[in-house]
Amino acid sequence: MRYLGLIAGLMAGGMFFACTQPTLAQAETDVSVLAGTCTNCHGSNKNWKGVIPGLAGRPEPILLGLLKSYKAGDPNATVMSRIARGYSEDDLQAIANYYSKIKK
Amino acid sequence: MITRRNLLAGLGAAALAPAIAAPALAKGKGAARVVVVGGGFGGATAAKYIKVRAPEINVTLIEPSPRFYTCPFSNLYLAGLRDFETIGHGYDELKKVYGVKVVRDFAQEVDPAAKTVKLKSGEKLSYDKLVLSPGIDFNWNGLQGYDEAASLLAPHSWKAGDQTRLLRKQLEALDDGGVFILVAPADPYRCPPGPYERAGLIASYLKAKKPKSKILILDSKDAFSKQGLFLAGWKQEYGDLIEWVPLSKDGKVVKVDAKSLTVETEFGTTHKAGVLNVIPPQKAGLIAERAGVTNKAGWVPIKPETFESQQVADIHVVGDATIAAPMPKSGFCANAQGKVAAAAIVASLQGRTTPNPSWVNTCYSLIGPEYGITVAGVYKVADGKIISVDGSGGVSPAAAAPDFRKREALYANAWYQAITNDTWGTALRA
Numbered sequence: 416m417r418y419l420g421l422i423a424g425l426m427a428g429g430m431f432f433a434c435t436q437p438t439l440a441q442a443e444t445d446v447s448v449l450a451g452t453c454t455n456c457h458g459s460n461k462n463w464k465g466v467i468p469g470l471a472g473r474p475e476p477i478l479l480g481l482l483k484s485y486k487a488g489d490p491n492a493t494v495m496s497r498i499a500r501g502y503s504e505d506d507l508q509a510i511a512n513y514y515s516k517i518k519k
Numbered sequence: 520m521i522t523r524r525n526l527l528a529g530l531g532a533a534a535l536a537p538a539i540a541a542p543a544l545a546k547g548k549g550a551a552r553v554v555v556v557g558g559g560f561g562g563a564t565a566a567k568y569i570k571v572r573a574p575e576i577n578v579t580l581i582e583p584s585p586r587f588y589t590c591p592f593s594n595l596y597l598a599g600l601r602d603f604e605t606i607g608h609g610y611d612e613l614k615k616v617y618g619v620k621v622v623r624d625f626a627q628e629v630d631p632a633a634k635t636v637k638l639k640s641g642e643k644l645s646y647d648k649l650v651l652s653p654g655i656d657f658n659w660n661g662l663q664g665y666d667e668a669a670s671l672l673a674p675h676s677w678k679a680g681d682q683t684r685l686l687r688k689q690l691e692a693l694d695d696g697g698v699f700i701l702v703a704p705a706d707p708y709r710c711p712p713g714p715y716e717r718a719g720l721i722a723s724y725l726k727a728k729k730p731k732s733k734i735l736i737l738d739s740k741d742a743f744s745k746q747g748l749f750l751a752g753w754k755q756e757y758g759d760l761i762e763w764v765p766l767s768k769d770g771k772v773v774k775v776d777a778k779s780l781t782v783e784t785e786f787g788t789t790h791k792a793g794v795l796n797v798i799p800p801q802k803a804g805l806i807a808e809r810a811g812v813t814n815k816a817g818w819v820p821i822k823p824e825t826f827e828s829q830q831v832a833d834i835h836v837v838g839d840a841t842i843a844a845p846m847p848k849s850g851f852c853a854n855a856q857g858k859v860a861a862a863a864i865v866a867s868l869q870g871r872t873t874p875n876p877s878w879v880n881t882c883y884s885l886i887g888p889e890y891g892i893t894v895a896g897v898y899k900v901a902d903g904k905i906i907s908v909d910g911s912g913g914v915s916p917a918a919a920a921p922d923f924r925k926r927e928a929l930y931a932n933a934w935y936q937a938i939t940n941d942t943w944g945t946a947l948r949a
Contacts, residue, residue: 467933493926494881
């Protein structure tokens with residue numbers, strides 16, 4: 416079970432977000448899809464200890480702050496500034512919220 | 520051990536979402552059946568994420584190999600910087616943790632009308648949705664003289680496995696002073712920066728072990744991915760060890776003689792190699808053609824939102840076989856496409872609206888063990904086409920401190936660990 420926590424949590428997070436919409440059918444943007452590729456580098460294990468850090472359960476303001484600073488062109492970033500620029504502020508907010516909600 | 524109940528408990532809110540039975544499933548057929556062909560980055564990811572989103576769906580993965588060896592990071596093995604087994608990944612966790620049924624067999628035919636897949640063993644599997652992730656096959660003799668027999672003398676090493684080990688053996692046996700020739704193909708082909716990463720990493724090996732040797736890249740094109748960064752990095756790290764000959768300087772190879780390790784270019788120049796690595800012209804993997812989802816050029820047109828074939832209903836295709844430009848044919852994209860297809864398939868089977876797709880790509884390439892560069896992109900659908908989001912993506916800066924290159928090399932390794940874990944496993948691996 417310990418392995419599945421994040422993955423199930425990830426998708427649950429997505430659905431959780433969707434459920435806050437008026438109805439599921441209107442939820443065209445499923446955050447679990449929007450945030451799905453983050454795990455390609457950040458790991459899909461909730462206790463991921465990679466050099467590229469895991470995202471699960473990190474506080475939303477911290478995640479959002481980082482994402483916004485990347486989008487603004489943080490000179491310390493390598494690839495994240497180029498990636499964060501591909502998302503709107505709302506997208507980044509949703510992604511930060513999504514990962515913060517995953518219980519470690 | 521994961522039980523369905525645990526999964527649903529974990530899914531929380533998702534478990535409360537009404538699963539509206541799709542018409543096809545409302546006839547007492549029981550749980551939906553998804554068959555996935557190909558256990559690489561695209562197929563393994565699609566299989567896993569269908570089960571994650573909807574554990575009640577029966578997912579069967581057809582893959583002939585017990586272990587999948589990745590092309591990403593195979594260049595590190597070729598350079599003697601990594602053990603072969605570190606680029607191999609098995610299916611135990613897909614089976615045991617996610618409940619994917621893995622069948623070690625080869626998919627030979629698809630009957631889209633009957634919705635069945637016929638395996639080499641003769642077994643027929645029925646599906647409600649089929650996912651094909653067949654990767655690439657080669658256009659044997661698309662380059663004169665280069666067929667499967669020739670690849671045993673002049674390996675392509677563009678599908679990882681025996682071919683990769685063969686090329687490594689040949690490099691080990693190369694005399695100091697011998698020439699390594701890499702024949703690079705025209706677009707489109709699997710892993711656009713791959714040939715150039717290969718040249719750089721093999722250069723690191725030759726510089727250390729066979730300093731009199733040279734690398735000659737004979738290219739069928741005039742431009743390649745991250746070109747400026749590669750050329751500058753090679754010069755800095757290896758001086759003139761690597762020579763790149765573009766199309767406009769007679770770099771296009773038109774004939775291969777694998778027995779004598781000789782190639783001939785468009786304007787009749789011959790080059791003799793000590794080790795000859797030919798990356799031939801490519802097309803979608805054979806099963807895509809057999810299923811009727813390929814176009815005349817041999818690649819698969821897809822509907823961007825779902826990666827369903829444009830030609831055959833209920834067959835989704837992901838990975839290198841697809842036409843998904845501006846997304847490159849990369850393992851990262853195959854994984855990202857597998858996730859989008861999984862979400863679309865589950866939504867369809869549950870009678871829900873297709874969620875908006877979103878993809879990212881990051882291609883890490885190593886010029887040397889501590890010198891990494893990247894190209895990235897964020898993609899979405901607009902007006903029915905896949906587009907690169909304005910202002911996103913691009914390559915590493917041309918002017919960067921050594922520390923920046925070192926960090927990108929470090930992150931390349933971290934990326935490989937993360938994506939292989941995301942695709943095939945859940946356990947942390949060294």
